Amino acid sequence: MYVAVKGGEAAIANAHRLLADRRRGDRSLPSITIEQVVEQLGLAVDRIMAEASVYDRSLAALAVRQARGDMIEAIFILRAYRTTLPRFGYSEPIDTAGMLVERRVSATYKDLPGGQLLGPTFDYTHRLLDPSLIGDEPVAAPAMKEPGEQAMRVSDILDGEGLIEGDGQMPGGHVAGDLTREPMEFPMPRDLRLQALARGDEGFLLALAYSTQRGYGRTHPFVGEVRIGEVEVELDLPELGFAVSLGTIRVTECQMVNQFKGSAKQPPQFTRGYGLVFGQSERKAMSMSLVDRALRTDEFSEDIVAPAQDQEFVISHADNVQATGFVEHLKLPHYVDFQAELDLVRRMRRDHEAARAGQANGMKEAAE
Amino acid sequence: MNDLATYNFAYLDEQTKRMIRRAILKAIAIPGYQVPFASREMPMPYGWGTGGVQVTASILGPDDVLKVIDQGADDTTNAVSIRAFFQKVANVAVTTKTVEATIIQTRHRIPEEPLKEGQTLVYQVPIPEPLRFLEPRETETRKMHALEEYGLMHVKLYEDISRNGHIATTYAYPVKVEGRYVMDPSPTPKFDNPKMHMSEALQLFGAGREKRIYAVPPFTEVVSLDFEDHPFEIQTFEKPCALCGAENVYLDEVVLDDRGGRMFVCSDTDHCEDRRAHGHAGSMLASTQHQRKEPAE
Numbered sequence: 001m002y003v004a005v006k007g008g009e010a011a012i013a014n015a016h017r018l019l020a021d022r023r024r025g026d027r028s029l030p031s032i033t034i035e036q037v038v039e040q041l042g043l044a045v046d047r048i049m050a051e052a053s054v055y056d057r058s059l060a061a062l063a064v065r066q067a068r069g070d071m072i073e074a075i076f077i078l079r080a081y082r083t084t085l086p087r088f089g090y091s092e093p094i095d096t097a098g099m100l101v102e103r104r105v106s107a108t109y110k111d112l113p114g115g116q117l118l119g120p121t122f123d124y125t126h127r128l129l130d131p132s133l134i135g136d137e138p139v140a141a142p143a144m145k146e147p148g149e150q151a152m153r154v155s156d157i158l159d160g161e162g163l164i165e166g167d168g169q170m171p172g173g174h175v176a177g178d179l180t181r182e183p184m185e186f187p188m189p190r191d192l193r194l195q196a197l198a199r200g201d202e203g204f205l206l207a208l209a210y211s212t213q214r215g216y217g218r219t220h221p222f223v224g225e226v227r228i229g230e231v232e233v234e235l236d237l238p239e240l241g242f243a244v245s246l247g248t249i250r251v252t253e254c255q256m257v258n259q260f261k262g263s264a265k266q267p268p269q270f271t272r273g274y275g276l277v278f279g280q281s282e283r284k285a286m287s288m289s290l291v292d293r294a295l296r297t298d299e300f301s302e303d304i305v306a307p308a309q310d311q312e313f314v315i316s317h318a319d320n321v322q323a324t325g326f327v328e329h330l331k332l333p334h335y336v337d338f339q340a341e342l343d344l345v346r347r348m349r350r351d352h353e354a355a356r357a358g359q360a361n362g363m364k365e366a367a368e
Numbered sequence: 369m370n371d372l373a374t375y376n377f378a379y380l381d382e383q384t385k386r387m388i389r390r391a392i393l394k395a396i397a398i399p400g401y402q403v404p405f406a407s408r409e410m411p412m413p414y415g416w417g418t419g420g421v422q423v424t425a426s427i428l429g430p431d432d433v434l435k436v437i438d439q440g441a442d443d444t445t446n447a448v449s450i451r452a453f454f455q456k457v458a459n460v461a462v463t464t465k466t467v468e469a470t471i472i473q474t475r476h477r478i479p480e481e482p483l484k485e486g487q488t489l490v491y492q493v494p495i496p497e498p499l500r501f502l503e504p505r506e507t508e509t510r511k512m513h514a515l516e517e518y519g520l521m522h523v524k525l526y527e528d529i530s531r532n533g534h535i536a537t538t539y540a541y542p543v544k545v546e547g548r549y550v551m552d553p554s555p556t557p558k559f560d561n562p563k564m565h566m567s568e569a570l571q572l573f574g575a576g577r578e579k580r581i582y583a584v585p586p587f588t589e590v591v592s593l594d595f596e597d598h599p600f601e602i603q604t605f606e607k608p609c610a611l612c613g614a615e616n617v618y619l620d621e622v623v624l625d626d627r628g629g630r631m632f633v634c635s636d637t638d639h640c641e642d643r644r645a646h647g648h649a650g651s652m653l654a655s656t657q658h659q660r661k662e663p664a665e
């Protein structure tokens with residue numbers, strides 16, 4: 001019997017109803033609250049905020065709960081909300097030197113002003129499953145100094161001696177680009193590249209960064225500094241004539257120090273790779289800074305020999321919402337095109353058989 | 369957090385619509401040229417019609433009548449989903465009848481019924497660049513278009529002929545628009561290419577993920593690339609539609625059983641239903657109607 005394999009509105013509605021059921025799971029267990037997700041799965045929330053480019057913990061938590069814990073789906077949901085919001089201005093550049101640091105480590109100096117501050121890190125934890133976490137054992141209050149302190153940036157220490165290139169200046173009157181509002185164009189300036197990397201897929205950037213360490217576009221990196229903490233966001237209001245504070249956000253910044261030989265015009269100087277992401281994610285900030293440096297080939301007249309150095313390749317494929325959409329669209333019906341291919345393959349097979357039969361006949365005739 | 373669900377008519381805000389309309393106007397002014405536009409993140413996945421949805425959202429008015437098809441059919445899941453989206457965010461009238469629609473959003477097909485002046489066909493485009501699989505770099509392909517350097521495409525088609533005896537491209541078959549730009553007709557079967565030529569309707573193409581819009585204005589030359597000694601040919605089917613008996617239409621192959629049974633039916637469901645309503649019948653119409661009754665018996 002001919003059954004059309006086509007779904008109607010009822011099928012879609014039923015699928016969504018089943019999805020809602022699976023999302024909720026066993027009804028005898030309490031539902032997770034948004035507050036619990038924010039408080040106890042904070043790094044998941046941070047990743048969603050970073051890659052969705054929306055700094056809002058509650059919305060990110062709602063998104064991940066709605067997405068049943070699927071990070072890319074959660075990022076997608078939050079981005080689709082973001083895109084409907086009006087843009088009412090650009091904040092002033094955040095001042096990470098003024099950050100109230102909770103964590104700050106440098107690999108280039110043993111000790112430095114402000115000190116090394118480990119903060120809430122997984123580093124040096126032994127990755128042993130902890131049975132005490134199955135229950136809800138009391139957790140001791142943290143031992144901390146005054147909450148947050150400022151520390152000078154390592155890049156400023158190097159800069160003071162002229163050993164590292166400057167922080168980079170955009171030409172006067174330059175308005176920071178926004179690739180969520182303007183079409184992409186290549187070659188892409190660094191501000192837009194950094195935006196693309198900041199919202200790029202953590203896993204993709206991690207793999208690219210790793211590839212530079214294994215020789216595919218090596219940059220001789222040192223972690224000048226990784227810092228995590230709260231920074232103030234200020235908006236300049238022309239009506240008032242001064243900047244007002246909108247509040248603070250938590251960010252992770254990585255300044256990667258890379259080797260550079262110098263040129264006839266310039267004495268040898270270290271170069272920089274820069275990473276900055278919402279929330280706490282050293283993996284992402286460090287990966288970003290390695291890829292940022294690898295992509296700066298035009299500034300240092302480096303040959304593009306590796307994937308991580310190729311901006312069109314990196315930027316075009318870093319966005320996981322785009323990538324997942326296009327990969328997964330293959331499950332949509334394609335039977336019209338497939339029919340065209342079927343028709344062609346059948347025709348080619350007929351031609352092939354006919355040619356072989358013709359050859360066989362020819363040989364037979366020749367033999368006779 | 370509680371006032372999330374306030375969206376503008378047809379979802380996009382008016383500024384965004386203006387930006388997209390400007391891109392559309394530019395695209396109409398330069399037929400076949402891919403205009404970059406600031407594609408928005410839509411509430412459906414990239415690759416699922418976000419470009420077409422943005423174009424439709426930007427041109428849709430309250431008096432429009434919308435038809436959405438996927439694979440030629442109005443009842444495929446993604447077509448149902450997109451139609452439901454516009455009903456929800458624009459409360460627009462919808463139809464499955466090609467002749468009644470003012471805007472038709474499509475994926476992979478052009479309706480069999482010739483389109484008329486005043487109608488707009490909006491294509492969902494996955495990869496707008498016809499040269500993409502010959503040259504992956506956008507920086508290069510834009511240069512090639514600017515210089516009208518299409519030799520690579522002809523070499524590709526020639527290699528097809530030398531290898532297979534004929535051009536082995538069956539869908540997304542490249543066309544030249546108004547004698548200038550080589551254009552990807554979106555992954556429609558090449559069967560539909562001739563319908564684009566001198567069409568009375570406006571044809572708009574939206575690629576959301578790739579952030580490109582292009583257009584073929586009404587009464588524009590659209591020529592499928594070929595060679596004098598290997599002229600362009602469309603697919604032909606040996607039998608007419610098994611349900612409505614239509615000939616010279618594009619057919620879907622439906623597998624009937626596990627013993628090699630097949631039937632071929634119109635891919636354009638509206639066309640097929642319309643013909644049946646007018647008394648046309650294919651060879652298997654009676655038997656399928658009979659079989660459909662069986663469960664009740």
